[in-house]
Amino acid sequence: MAKTDEHQAWLAELDARSRAKQSGFIDGISxxxxxxxxxxxPAHPFRGAPDFWxxxxxxxxxRIERFRAxxxxxxxxxxxxxxxxxxxxxxxxxxxxxxxxxxxxxxxPELNALGLEDAMPGASFSVWNSDPEEQWKARAAxxxxxxxxxxxxxxxxxxxxxLSAKDKGRSxxxxxxxxxxxxxxxxxxxxxxxxxxxxxxxxxENLPAGIHFISGPSRSADIENDLTIGVHGPGVVxxxxxx
Numbered sequence: 001m002a003k004t005d006e007h008q009a010w011l012a013e014l015d016a017r018s019r020a021k022q023s024g025f026i027d028g029i030s031x032x033x034x035x036x037x038x039x040x041x042p043a044h045p046f047r048g049a050p051d052f053w054x055x056x057x058x059x060x061x062x063r064i065e066r067f068r069a070x071x072x073x074x075x076x077x078x079x080x081x082x083x084x085x086x087x088x089x090x091x092x093x094x095x096x097x098x099x100x101x102x103x104x105x106x107x108x109p110e111l112n113a114l115g116l117e118d119a120m121p122g123a124s125f126s127v128w129n130s131d132p133e134e135q136w137k138a139r140a141a142x143x144x145x146x147x148x149x150x151x152x153x154x155x156x157x158x159x160x161x162x163l164s165a166k167d168k169g170r171s172x173x174x175x176x177x178x179x180x181x182x183x184x185x186x187x188x189x190x191x192x193x194x195x196x197x198x199x200x201x202x203x204x205e206n207l208p209a210g211i212h213f214i215s216g217p218s219r220s221a222d223i224e225n226d227l228t229i230g231v232h233g234p235g236v237v238x239x240x241x242x243x
């Protein structure tokens with residue numbers, strides 16, 4: 001017998017021993033439980049969320065209040081603002097208050113029209129992927145403020161959804177010390193399922209480069225549950241609900 005055949009036979013023997021040992025282990029558990037061993041996978045008569053949950057929806061004002069409460073409970077900050085101009089003034093005011101010197105923002109039409117650069121003349125601005133020669137991750141890592149516009153938000157979980165694309169690098173929301181996420185009020189939904197269904201409908205070939213859910217600042221805990229804020233992302237996150 002060739003060495004290759006001997007090797008395959010040896011592997012087959014090891015596999016048979018392993019399966020026999022596994023079967024004996026499961027049979028032992030079944031005997032102790034005094035019930036027959038299950039040999040078929042359990043039936044799943046229902047798929048996805050039940051109808052009552054799919055129909056669950058809060059009115060707009062309750063959506064806003066629930067989102068703010070849940071986001072605050074996770075350590076984030078929220079503001080309710082009437083217009084994008086108010087959002088610009090708020091971000092500029094916080095930047096001055098915190099002494100922000102470096103700001104990076106996503107290259108989105110809403111932010112291009114906002115005029116943050118004019119509102120913050122004392123800060124150095126970078127617009128994601130606007131220069132092919134720039135080291136954009138480094139610019140995001142050194143930034144005091146990152147500014148993005150949310151694609152969606154879910155009130156029930158207090159989560160902001162930010163998608164990645166060529167002009168919307170995830171580093172803008174991941175690396176700066178402070179994150180400012182603008183949420184147009186019409187993008188605030190009740191349930192996370194209302195957001196996820198959009199990706200199912202789009203199909204695999206149309207999925208974005210990344211789908212990121214942000215629920216307050218970065219939080220990390222060790223085995224003793226000592227909580228540390230801002231280790232793997234921004235330590236301060238503001239959700240600005242506009243409209």
